[in-house]
Amino acid sequence: MTAAAPLNEVPHAPGQLTLPAPTGRYHVGTVDLHLRDASRRDPWVPGQQRELMVSLWYPATHTSRYPAALLPSSQQVLPGGVTLPTTAGHTGAPVDHRAGKLPVVLYSPGLHGSRGQATALVQDLASRGYLVVTLDHTHDSSDVVFPGGRHEVNTMPPGSPSSHTIAIRAADTHFVINQLAEIARGHNPDAEHKPLPHGLSRAVSTKQIGMFGSSLGGGAVPAAMHADSRIRAGANLDGQLFGSEIDKPLNRPFLLFSSEHHNRNSDGSWARFWNHLHGERLDLKLRGSGHNSFVDNQILFPQAPGAFGLAPPQLPQILGTIDPNRSIEIQRTYLAAFFDKHLRHGHHHLLDGPSRHYPEVDFVR
Known part of the structure; x- marks a missing residue:
């Protein structure tokens, strides 16, 4: 697969952007699900039932018979005719039974971000034998496309407290885990009863669940872990923390992974949270990285800066x-x-x- 251009070079004809190929032993399948939470009203739009779009990524077989999936974005073509990447996932492909029971990892994106914004990381985990579930948090995400072409856009009031946003995301995560349990019991929670990939119900392991997120999505992981004890391990990719969960004891493993200029020595929320972690705790810093290094922007922006409204000198910032x-x-x-x-x-x-082998990673002691 074509590598991203170095930061100081701009491709002459970028055409289709690419993501690095997954490194695991398995091919990758994916399926989008439309989920309705009958127990909750939408917290951002009064009178609506809470609805979510999620994507499942998993080890798959016979992938050549199934179409390659696009990123879940309403805008596939960017300015200058640059198109977003085709993913390594194949829509609806059967689960590869050789992977056995699949540990589940959930992903929450940054504020107003989409469930597709960390696909380079997500599809790699799937290729290593995980079922990765990416969430769009409706009316917090900038644009979520539901079946039939219906768009639900960001309706959050300006100045909405981050602690409130995180609490909503924690409730979304708890609901999605419940739907995974339904799949494991042989049920289909998709609102349109879209056929599930063959072998999925037998493969879901609801006893081995982790979660990670980037930016505010990473900040939501502690709240989700407090809201649902089934999440056994969490990771926060460079996200500031908000809410009362910062000061609650957490006895499950947690990874803090920060950019060059952000860690618990510069972020009081991380320092407070660190003091309440009683399971294995790690604080890693990635030298030379920025806040946008922990999403696909890291690999996409350098390939065609102009398509994202950027000039090459802005990229290092x-x-x-x-x-x-x-x-x-x-x-x-x-x-x-x-x-x-x-x-x-x-x-x-x-x-x-x-x-x-990885001198760029500092362990913050």
Whole structure:
């Protein structure tokens, strides 16, 4: 697959943007589900029932018989005729039974972000044998497309407290986990009863659940873990923390993974949270990275800055100076090591301390 251009180069004819290929042993399948929560009204639009769109990513077989999935975005073509990447996922492909029971990892995006914004990380975890569930938080996400072409856009009032937004995301996550349990029992929770991929119900492991998020999505992970004890391990990719959960004891493993200029030495919310972590706790810093390094912007912006309204000199301010492909490789490696350890009972020396193979990662002690 075509590599991203170095930060100081702009492709002459970028055409279709690309994401790095997954590194795991399995091919990847994906399916979008439309879920309705009969027990909740929408917190942002009075009178509406709470509805969510989620995507499931998983190890798949016979993928050549199923179409490659686009990113879940309402705008596939950007200015200048640049098109968003085709993912490594194949829509509706059967689950690869050789992967056995699949640990579940949930993903929550940044504020107003979409469930597709960390696809480089998500599809890699799926290729390593995980069922990854990405959430759009309706009316917080800037635009969610539902079946039939219905769009639901951001309706959050200006100045909405981040603690309130995070509480809503925690409730969304709890509901989605309940729907996964329904799938594991052989039911189909999709509102339109879209056929589920063959083998999915037998593959879901609701006893091994983790969660990660980027920016505000990472900030929502502690609240989700307090709201649902089934989440056994959590990871926050460079997200500030809000709400009372910062000061509540949490006895499950947690990974804080920060950009170059953000960690618990500079973020009081991280420092307070750190003091209340009583399971395994890790505070890692990725040298040379920026806040946008923890989403697909890291790899997409350098390929065609103009399509995103950026000039090349702006990129280091947004993405840092780390090589984009190296940044994604490191994040994939450490996320997989963390979830492998805590959802699969493996041990990775990578998490014990600094590695000569990844000198860009600092362990903040």
